[in-house]
Structure formats: structure tokens, C-alpha cells
Amino acid sequence: MNKTVLAYVVSIATLLVAIWLGVSIGTVKIPIETLWNQADATASNILWKIRMPRVLLAGIVGASLAISGAAFQGLLKNPLADPYTLGVSSGASVGAVITLFFGISLPILGAFTLPVFSMMGAAITMFLVIGFARMVDRSMKMETIILTGIIFGSFLGSVLSLMIALTQEELRQIVGWLLGSVSMRGWNYILMVLPFFFIGTCMLWLNRRELNALLFGEERAHHLGVNVKQRKLMILLGGSVLTGSAVAVSGTIGFVGLVVPHMTRMLWGSDHRHVLPLSLCNGASLLIICDLVARTIISPAELPVGVITAFIGAPVFAYIFYKQRRKGAM
Amino acid sequence: MLQVDNLSGGYGREPIVRNVSFHVEKGEVLGILGPNGSGKSTLLKIISGILPKQSGKVMIAGKPSGAYTQKQFAQQVAVLPQLHAHAFSHSVKDTVALGRYPYQTGIFSSWSEFDEQAVQEAMNHTGVTRYENTAIELLSGGEQQRVFVAQALAQQAPILLLDEPTNHLDIAHQQQLLDTIRNQARQKGITVISVFHDINLAALYCDRLLLLKNGEVASIGVPQDVVLEPEIHHVYNARVKTQPHPEMPKPQMTLLPNLQEKVELFSVKKADITIKEDHVLLQSSQSLKTISSAVHNAGLGWYKTFVNRGVRADYMIDDVQRENTDYLRTLGYHLTDTVAMMTAVSPEHVEVEEYEGEFGSIVVAVTAGVGNAVDVSKSWQREDIPYIGTINTWVFVNGELSEEAFVQALITATEAKVKALQDEQVKDPESGTVATGTSTDSVLIASTQQGEYLPYAGPITQLGKLIGKGVYDCTVRAIHSYRLAVGEHG
Numbered sequence: 001m002n003k004t005v006l007a008y009v010v011s012i013a014t015l016l017v018a019i020w021l022g023v024s025i026g027t028v029k030i031p032i033e034t035l036w037n038q039a040d041a042t043a044s045n046i047l048w049k050i051r052m053p054r055v056l057l058a059g060i061v062g063a064s065l066a067i068s069g070a071a072f073q074g075l076l077k078n079p080l081a082d083p084y085t086l087g088v089s090s091g092a093s094v095g096a097v098i099t100l101f102f103g104i105s106l107p108i109l110g111a112f113t114l115p116v117f118s119m120m121g122a123a124i125t126m127f128l129v130i131g132f133a134r135m136v137d138r139s140m141k142m143e144t145i146i147l148t149g150i151i152f153g154s155f156l157g158s159v160l161s162l163m164i165a166l167t168q169e170e171l172r173q174i175v176g177w178l179l180g181s182v183s184m185r186g187w188n189y190i191l192m193v194l195p196f197f198f199i200g201t202c203m204l205w206l207n208r209r210e211l212n213a214l215l216f217g218e219e220r221a222h223h224l225g226v227n228v229k230q231r232k233l234m235i236l237l238g239g240s241v242l243t244g245s246a247v248a249v250s251g252t253i254g255f256v257g258l259v260v261p262h263m264t265r266m267l268w269g270s271d272h273r274h275v276l277p278l279s280l281c282n283g284a285s286l287l288i289i290c291d292l293v294a295r296t297i298i299s300p301a302e303l304p305v306g307v308i309t310a311f312i313g314a315p316v317f318a319y320i321f322y323k324q325r326r327k328g329a330m
Numbered sequence: 331m332l333q334v335d336n337l338s339g340g341y342g343r344e345p346i347v348r349n350v351s352f353h354v355e356k357g358e359v360l361g362i363l364g365p366n367g368s369g370k371s372t373l374l375k376i377i378s379g380i381l382p383k384q385s386g387k388v389m390i391a392g393k394p395s396g397a398y399t400q401k402q403f404a405q406q407v408a409v410l411p412q413l414h415a416h417a418f419s420h421s422v423k424d425t426v427a428l429g430r431y432p433y434q435t436g437i438f439s440s441w442s443e444f445d446e447q448a449v450q451e452a453m454n455h456t457g458v459t460r461y462e463n464t465a466i467e468l469l470s471g472g473e474q475q476r477v478f479v480a481q482a483l484a485q486q487a488p489i490l491l492l493d494e495p496t497n498h499l500d501i502a503h504q505q506q507l508l509d510t511i512r513n514q515a516r517q518k519g520i521t522v523i524s525v526f527h528d529i530n531l532a533a534l535y536c537d538r539l540l541l542l543k544n545g546e547v548a549s550i551g552v553p554q555d556v557v558l559e560p561e562i563h564h565v566y567n568a569r570v571k572t573q574p575h576p577e578m579p580k581p582q583m584t585l586l587p588n589l590q591e592k593v594e595l596f597s598v599k600k601a602d603i604t605i606k607e608d609h610v611l612l613q614s615s616q617s618l619k620t621i622s623s624a625v626h627n628a629g630l631g632w633y634k635t636f637v638n639r640g641v642r643a644d645y646m647i648d649d650v651q652r653e654n655t656d657y658l659r660t661l662g663y664h665l666t667d668t669v670a671m672m673t674a675v676s677p678e679h680v681e682v683e684e685y686e687g688e689f690g691s692i693v694v695a696v697t698a699g700v701g702n703a704v705d706v707s708k709s710w711q712r713e714d715i716p717y718i719g720t721i722n723t724w725v726f727v728n729g730e731l732s733e734e735a736f737v738q739a740l741i742t743a744t745e746a747k748v749k750a751l752q753d754e755q756v757k758d759p760e761s762g763t764v765a766t767g768t769s770t771d772s773v774l775i776a777s778t779q780q781g782e783y784l785p786y787a788g789p790i791t792q793l794g795k796l797i798g799k800g801v802y803d804c805t806v807r808a809i810h811s812y813r814l815a816v817g818e819h820g
Contacts, residue, residue, distance in 0.1 A: 141744025220411050225432035270418040
């Protein structure tokens with residue numbers, strides 16, 4: 001129990017520190033008092049108009065990706081699964097780019113058209129990837145799922161390239177967006193993504209016990225009394241909602257969903273009642289820090305944040321793959 | 331508790347399990363047996379709802395299984411899975427606690443004291459409490475399987491389904507696991523249905539067995555009625571022999587191998603029996619199937635070396651077994667290969683003869699110390715302690731004896747011995763009547779199990795006739811020899 005309390009204390013403290021660093025560091029240094037002291041109007045403006053929405057958006061996106069990664073990994077019993085490696089992020093990107101490309105805006109959805117299409121892209125890809133992997137290999141080995149993710153990811157990537165090639169004027173914007181970034185999005189984006197963040201998180205959190213049972217396989221979960229079909233659907237949809245909405249506001253940011261749950265499990269065990277909230281918290285912290293690095297490391301220019309996460313994520317991916325294969329070989 | 335009526339189903343369109351019907355009472359342990367691909371696991375999967383049924387009914391506690399929600403079903407039926415690898419680690423306690431999933435309700439945690447108690451109890455019963463905080467993948471296969479038993483017990487379901495629970499476990503873990511399950515079934519009245527690969531384990535631990543062949547019930551009943559040679563041969567197409575378990579009224583079977591090895595023919599001859607300084611010895615080139623009341627390796631077995639040891643008349647040792655074992659060891663005889671008797675008669679007084687019959691021959695060897703003769707019908711009047719007087723009778727048969735023939739050979743040899751004592755007027759010194767033997771007589775029947783099959787050895791069978799004549803002759807001669815020796819020395 002003490003270990004669990006410690007886990008939450010450390011994670012929340014890290015998140016607060018990350019937010020503090022995120023809002024104060026930059027081309028202009030903003031002291032933390034600005035939060036409550038509005039004497040310095042310029043600083044206050046930078047803080048509330050630029051830094052804060054950026055930090056919060058990074059936090060929400062990081063949290064979404066991390067928690068859906070944790071859920072996908074539990075559901076598929078596959079430590080290498082995350083929205084990016086499964087190709088789900090690419091699916092969401094295609095959904096989003098289609099919306100931008102054709103300028104679709106559905107009357108009822110309005111501003112939510114983009115995230116909704118993005119989520120649909122995520123969900124469809126998710127089901128195709130899992131369906132195909134199951135068709136190839138009923139036992140759905142780790143490698144099979146990842147390979148299927150790569151196949152779908154590559155295909156969707158070429159669809160994206162095609163669409164980019166066809167839109168000449170907006171080219172730069174879409175390319176920047178594709179590499180993943182949370183810059184200059186503003187409060188609108190936060191309001192757009194927030195409801196989906198809550199819905200998706202709730203859907204996954206309601207299945208935390210089921211995810212624990214599913215770690216022992218679908219058959220075992222069935223025996224333990226889990227309504228596997230229904231719960232699986234709920235988890236896949238929850239993950240797609242989170243991934244889709246995150247991609248809609250920030251583009252494809254890879255590996256957050258891989259690195260964060262892995263670290264969380266390594267430090268504090270794989271009980272999903274804690275893995276999910278802790279991943280959420282640490283995912284937010286990680287992306288806030290990565291974004292901070294992305295915008296300061298080659299200042300005044302900015303790197304897309306996806307570059308930083310991939311830089312950290314790929315070696316971690318390699319490490320987990322190595323460990324799992326070694327474990328299997330023994 | 332659980333009733334299955336005309337159940338058919340499986341993976342594809344063609345059912346693997348066909349028209350299976352049975353019922354299991356509360357607290358009963360039913361074993362499902364059958365060759366690979368006979369539909370054992372499939373049947374279990376259809377009952378537990380993993381695979382769809384095509385027709386028929388599964389009734390659990392009086393209700394069709396489909397009438398339960400998934401959680402309600404898990405409150406009624408727990409399933410023990412086969413061992414498999416896990417990608418993520420869970421602690422032992424968290425794993426066992428998952429057994430309480432069917433009782434968890436509501437959005438927030440509803441872990442109750444009752445849940446905690448059920449988990450602790452399940453861990454205690456399976457002996458995994460001390461690993462409580464260990465990650466499950468760090469445990470050995472046997473320990474992991476115990477954790478999953480604890481998980482299933484924590485489910486507190488009145489029905490437990492097991493699919494080859496002892497797969498990949500060594501025999502100590504097999505025993506522990508099945509003991510635990512059987513004891514739980516008895517104490518808590520849990521109904522157990524388990525698929526078994528091993529017929530002997532199933533026969534030992536189950537109240538009833540169900541034998542499947544090609545998805546259909548070939549036989550169902552108590553182990554004695556299912557583990558039968560023709561039944562097993564029919565279903566598994568393997569040659570087997572069944573025997574009773576030494577401690578329990580349960581049948582056990584052994585395979586009868588069909589080997590391509592060349593059998594070397596051999597026989598026991600009179601000349602094979604040699605007289606050593608203090609013992610009579612027969613060393614056979616191959617093992618003989620033997621039944622005896624010897625001091626060393628009595629009972630039924632296969633032996634090559636036969637020793638009739640002459641000891642002094644005042645031989646008095648507290649631990650005869652041990653002294654005799656040391657003796658055999660110093661002589662360099664292989665202990666597990668040797669049957670040894672004792673007599674107060676010195677070895678040169680042994681009478682050996684070979685008798686020819688139509689089927690082959692027998693060799694008889696007798697030593698007869700009759701100083702301690704007893705009339706068995708009067709022995710209830712005696713109070714003396716047993717003492718090595720002893721008539722030791724060996725009969726070696728060059729033929730193949732049935733079990734019945736072995737027992738009949740013992741009777742026939744004994745009858746011939748009694749007759750010899752009667753004709754020689756050997757008296758029981760206490761009662762003054764004709765003796766029937768001594769207080770410590772031993773008899774041994776050994777056979778090569780080659781050549782002609784001899785189903786019987788009663789007194790008017792070919793074999794019985796030889797045994798009767800041979801044992802009578804040799805005993806009479808041995809008594810003469812003994813009397814001569816006693817006369818000479820005394």
C-alpha cells in the first residue's frame with residue numbers, strides 16, 4: 001500500500017513540477033508568481049495565452065496516448081503495443097487529414113468534426129489491425145500484431161503522402177502537424193479535446209479490473225466472469241477515442257503510449273487499477289517535458305515534439321523487444 | 331449439480347463432441363479420459379461456454395447455463411487453466427484476488443472483508459501465502475499452478491472444471507495438487523470435473539470416470555468399471571494390463587510394450603542349482619517371475635538370483651532383514667535381483683531334481699529341517715516363539731504361468747509337502763500328532779514365462795502333476811537326508 005501511495009505522490013509531484021517548468025521556461029522566463037499575480041501584463045499574457053494552453057494540451061495529449069497505450073498493451077497482452085506501433089495513430093491522422101483535405105464540417109459536430117473523424121479513423125484501423133492479426137495467427141503473437149501495425153501504418157502513411165502531394169498550398173501546415181506538435185493551438189483545442197479525453201479515460205478506467213483479468217488471456221478472463229466481447233469493444237473504443245482526439249489536436253506523436261506504461265509497470269507493478277491513472281499522470285508529465293525540450297533545444301527554432309518522443313521511444317521499444325524475446329527464449 | 335444432456339458442439343460445423351450425456355453430483359469428482367483428439371478439452375470448453383454448443387443442454391444447479399450472466403456463471407463455475415506464459419507480471423496475491431472478480435460490482439472498488447478472507451483462505455489451502463508478494467513468473471511451474479488453483483478456489487464456485495491440471499508437473503507436484511483439489515472437494519462439497527491425460531492418476535483421484543472416443547461417450551462409471559483391459563484397448567488401441575492399487579481399492583494400469591527385441595530362450599536346469607559353503611544358489615541368466623514367502627524380497631517380482639541360506643540352529647538376530655541384507659551384500663549378490671530364504675539345515679542336505687512333462691520341465695529343490703515340526707490343526711495350543719526349523723521349497727517352471735496357476739502351484743506344492751510329512755510320520759512333538767510343516771516354512775514358485783502357456787496348476791493338470799510328484803519326492807528325500815545328518819551328529 002505504501003508503495004502505491006508513494007507512486008501517486010511521486011507521479012503527481014512530477015506532473016506539477018513539469019507544469020511549472022513548462023510554463024516558466026522559454027525565450028522569456030516567466031516567474032511562477034505570474035500565476036496569481038497579474039502585475040506584469042506581458043508575462044501574464046504569455047503565460048495564459050501561449051504557455052499554459054500549450055502545456056495543458058501537451059499534458060492531455062500525453063495522458064491520452066499513455067493511458068490508451070497501457071490499455072492496448074493489457075488487452076493484447078503485448079508490451080510493444082501503443083497507438084503508434086499499432087498504426088492507430090496513422091489511422092487517426094488519415095481521418096484528420098481527410099477532414100482537412102476535403103474541408104469537411106458536419107453541421108451537428110461543428111468544431112468537433114475533426115476529432116470525431118480522427119477517432120473514426122483510429123477505431124477503424126484498430127479493428128482492421130486486430131482482425132488481420134487474428135486472421136494471420138490465432139494466438140496473436142507479439143510480433144504478428146506489431147508487423148500488422150507496421151503494414152497498416154505504412155499503407156496509411158502513403159495515403160497521407162498522396163493527399164499531401166495533392167494539397168500544395170497547405171503542404172507545410174500538414175507536414176508540421178503530421179510530425180506532431182502542440183504549439184500554437186490555444187484554448188480552443190483544449191476545449192475540443194477535453195470531453196473526449198474524459199469519455200475515453202472513463203471507458204478505460206471502468207475496465208481496469210477487466211484489463212487485469214485479460215492479462216491472463218481472453219479465455220481465462222471469460223472463466224473469471226468477464227463479458228469479454230463487450231469489455232474488449234469498450235476498451236478498443238475507449239483507446240480509439242483517446243488516440244483519435246489526441247491525434248486530431250497534435251498530429252502523430254509516437255512512443256508516448258509505449259514508454260510511459262512500461263516505466264510505470266517496471267516501477268510499480270502491472271495492476272491496471274494503478275497502471276491506468278499513473279500512466280495518465282506520467283504521460284502528461286513526459287509530453288510536457290518533451291515539448292519543453294522540443295521548443296528550447298534549438299531555440300529560437302522549434303523541433304516537432306514527435307521527434308523528441310521518437311528519440312526516447314525507439315530505444316525503449318528495442319529494449320522491451322529484447323527483454324521479451326530473451327524471456328521467451330528461456 | 332451439473333447435468334449434461336445430449337451435448338454436441340465444437341469449433342467448426344462438424345461437431346467434435348457428439349451426444350454426450352452425464353451428470354455429476356455435489357461433491358463428486360468426475361474424470362474425463364480419452365485419447366488425443368477425442369474431444370476431452372472441447373467438452374470442457376463447451377461446458378464452460380468458451381465454445382458454442384450445437385445441440386443439447388448444460389444444466390447448472392438446475393438452471394440452463396445460458397440463463398446465467400457471465401459473472402453469475404463465474405460464481406457457479408470456476409475453471410483452472412493450463413499453464414501458459416505471461417507478458418506482464420502480477421503478484422501472487424493480485425492473481426489470486428482476480429478470483430473475486432465475479433463478486434466485484436459498482437464503479438468504484440467494492441473489495442470487502444469477505445473477499446479478502448476468501449483470498450487468504452484460498453492461498454492458505456494451496457500453500458502459496460508465503461509467496462504473496464512475489465511476482466508470479468518468478469515461481470516454478472508447480473508453484474504457479476498452485477497459484478491458479480488458489481485463484482479458482484477464491485472464486486468460491488460450487489463447480490470446478492480442470493483441464494489436465496497436472497500437465498508439466500513433476501510427480502510430487504502432481505500429488506500435492508490433486509490432493510489439495512480432492513480434499514477441497516470433500517471438505518467444501520465442491521463438484522469437480524477434470525480432464526486427465528494419465529489414466530492411473532484419474533483412477534486414483536476420481537469417484538467416476540468418463541471415457542471419450544471420437545467425441546462420444548465410450549464408457550462411464552466407477553474406475554473399476556472403466557479402467558478395464560478390453561475398454562482401454564478399444565478406446566486407446568494400446569495393450570495394457572490392470573492391477574489393483576496397493577493401498578486403495580482403485581485400478582491401475584500398465585502398458586504391455588510390443589517390442590521388436592529378440593527374446594533369448596532360456597530354461598532352468600537341475601545343474602544350475604549349486605551348493606555353496608553356507609547356501610544353496612541358483613543364478614539364472616534372465617529374470618524369473620517369482621512368488622514367494624522368502625525373507626528377502628518376498629511377494630511377487632522378477633528375480634535372477636535365488637539363495638537358500640543355511641544358518642546355525644541358534645541363529646537369533648533382532649533385525650533379521652538387515653543382517654540378511656548385509657550377508658547378501660558381502661557375497662556380492664545384487665539386492666534387488668535376489669530372493670533369499672533361511673534354514674537351519676546345512677546346504678549339502680538340499681534335494682534337487684528335474685522333472686520332464688509334455689510342456690517342458692520343472693526343477694524342484696527342497697531343504698527340510700523338521701526339528702521344529704508343527705501340526706497346524708493343533709498349533710493353537712502352542713506358545714513357543716517362531717524359530718528357524720523350516721522346510722524351504724523351490725519350484726522352477728520352464729513355462730508361462732497365469733496368475734491363477736501361480737496360486738494353484740503354491741497350493742499344490744504345499745499339499746505335496748504335507749503328504750510327504752505324513753508318509754514320513756514326522757510328528758509334532760507337543761501334540762504327538764502328524765505334523766503338517768514347521769513353524770517357518772517357505773515356498774517359492776518361479777517361472778521363465780517362456781514356452782507353453784500354462785493357465786492352471788491344480789493337482790491333475792500337467793504342471794500340477796509334476797509339482798505334486800517333484801515336491802513330494804524331494805521333501806521325502808530331504809527329510810531322510812536331514813534325519814541322517816541329525817543321526818550322524820547326535
